[in-house]
Amino acid sequence: MSHRPTAALTLAAALVLPLAAACVPNDAPADDATAAGAITVSSTADACDVSTTEAASGPLTFTVTNDGQDVTEFYLLGEDGLRVVSEVENIGPGLSRDLVVQARPGTYWTACKPGMVGDGIRAKFTVTDSGADTGPTGDTAEQLAAAEASYVAYVKDQVGALVAGTQEFADAYAAGDDATARDLYAATRVHWERVEPVAESFGDLDPLLDLREADLEDGATWTGWHLVEKDLWQPTPEANGGVAYTPLTPEQRQAAADDIVANTAKLQEQVTDPAFTFEAFQIANGAKELLDEVATGKVTGEEEIWSHTDLWDFQANVDGARVAYEVLSDVVQERDADLADALDERFAELQDLLTAQGSVESGFTSYDQLTEDQVKDLAAAVDALSEPLSRLTTTVTGA
Template identity: 75%
Template sequence: MSRSTVGALALTALLLPLVAACVDNDPGAGASSGALTVSSTADACTVSSATAESGTLTFQVTNDGSDVTEFYLLGEDGLRVISEVENIGPGITRDLVVQVRPGTYFTACKPGMVGDGLRAKFTVTDSGKDVGPTGDVAEQLTAAEAQYVAYVKDQVGALIAGTQEFADAYTAGDDEQARALYAATRVHWERVEPVAESFGDLDPLTDAREADLEDGQTWSGWHYIEKDLWPPAPADNGGEEYVPLTPAERTKAADDLVGWTQDLVDQVNDPQFTFEAFQISNGAKELLDEVATGKVTGEEEIWSHTDLWDFAANVDGARVAYEVLADVVEDKDPDLAATLLERFAALDALLAAQGSVETGFTSYDELTEQQVKELSTAVDALSEPLSELTAVVTGA
């Protein structure tokens, strides 16, 4: 999940054209032709130009600071997430390719990946050219978008039903049942997490880890309840004895979780909701990044150790995102299509050796170092070609 908080996101964010790939480059690489360069440091976010013409833009973001950073393109209200690239380590350069129409935007760097970031106004003028695909490709992508939206609606429908059942068990004090429902319900969130993240503060309210909290931030959501269901020993809790939530605190935590989940369901089912092909392809890569930065490390489900459910769900979501776009990819780059299918299959086989969403997975803390390494290697092997997906889809 995105580890930053932004304000509430209007549905119109999804009506804006979005994103393409986040591509790793060699540290210190020079700017590609036509790219806007971005230098992120502890106290500056320097973009080479504050204006650009509409169409496909590339932001080449270099972390010239000492903390991991993120780069965002935000809508006119400064809240809507148009596109983002996360986890840029010191000395590393990553590209963010976006397709944007004329309008006012904001650029933002977030050194340390916290807070509102270092922002500046960014203006896109009218190039006089169409933005986005045309012809047969446009028809293929329209069909892909419809398929993906149907998938998202199905997943959030299952999510709200499971969340309500989970919340009922938790507030009733049936911890055994709540623990049994926890991971199986969360897979529906993890499969479509890029959609949830696009709605601004729904993601941090619902899915923030304790380690992600900023000073003074109130913790809530799945992992807040997770800790209460799998209470840590003092040695794992900063030396302090864990104090269980009171019945009233449990009820509030559960009601909040259900309410925010229903908010997601309502926005996804709004007749105006859409998710463009560029968002879909970018989201596939984001889901693999989620696996690499949270699930493989065992940091996502630090109390329950149910990381493999999340891991598998992220891979499921990435695969579906690719599959709805596969016709376009197969036409434009059959070698990439073949590579992606091969590497999805390899990763699936490693996960299947540890269980399944339906039957349950090995607890993550029971995996050997070698098993974790094999999973990590397979994720990296898939992530590299997946980073090319948006460029192929957009024709960038």
């Protein structure tokens, strides 16, 4: 799911992590912030006040407080200002969220995006060489290297399946075979939803493929899965702002299908590049991001507003979060066995509720057919998993 318009900051390989990390005052000397590895950020409508512009390499915690009136996001970007190292999103007014990163020496950019639109309020951020190894060493380093390799292989497998499924779906849709396209829609998107944190880390691919109509900026061109979803499950005038829906023409259908295929191919090119990596802290952050995707879009029924296939996406996000945790589980078990036990238990409880509604293979209950109590139970299980999952990154990085 993308709640963000097509701008350079639409990359996201990490997210909200409500951690109990130490903070430093905004007026603290830079040396104190550097030594602590803890940095405060105040985001308002016209400012992004970071307590220091420099820190030593190693684990860094950005404690981001929304002192404005609009929901905000915070990014740590690479030297080019495009690559997202990590982000924290959906920070409501008056709330604080922590972002944990494993930072190597180099030049970065910090950016707040009040209202979650535009290019954000940016400033250069320098990470100096602390002289210490960035990340774990010894046996732990070997475990995390194996975890990273395993996760990258998983991503490549899922994207390969996505490419094949997308082509089949696009062919059916462009040919006007709506029944087949509807059957393929949710099952194909599962592969996207399982690895969305990776997809979000590459330029504008996420909004180009997955932007909801409700998040479309005025004057922007809408493309991707949800454009086609609306055309396949055409709304009534009451559900379409009071006006009759105008179906896409055959030419528009072909163009929409071609866009989805082309952008999915770009994603495959990125993840099959020999230089593609996804570090352990990004994997851990991505697990929490996927669960936040469930909480902000799937549980509410807002993601698949026309097709009501949210439970397919819900299951896929949980699958992706669980795989991300499982590739890191050896390290988690060694460092915090209680956390590992809690995660195993909470994942199982949430999966039991999903299994009661179907499966990816056999199909799920349409989301608009769930009872209020069933939705509440799912939401409660997501909340219960969210707390221990929010501790995954700090456990893995030793921050």
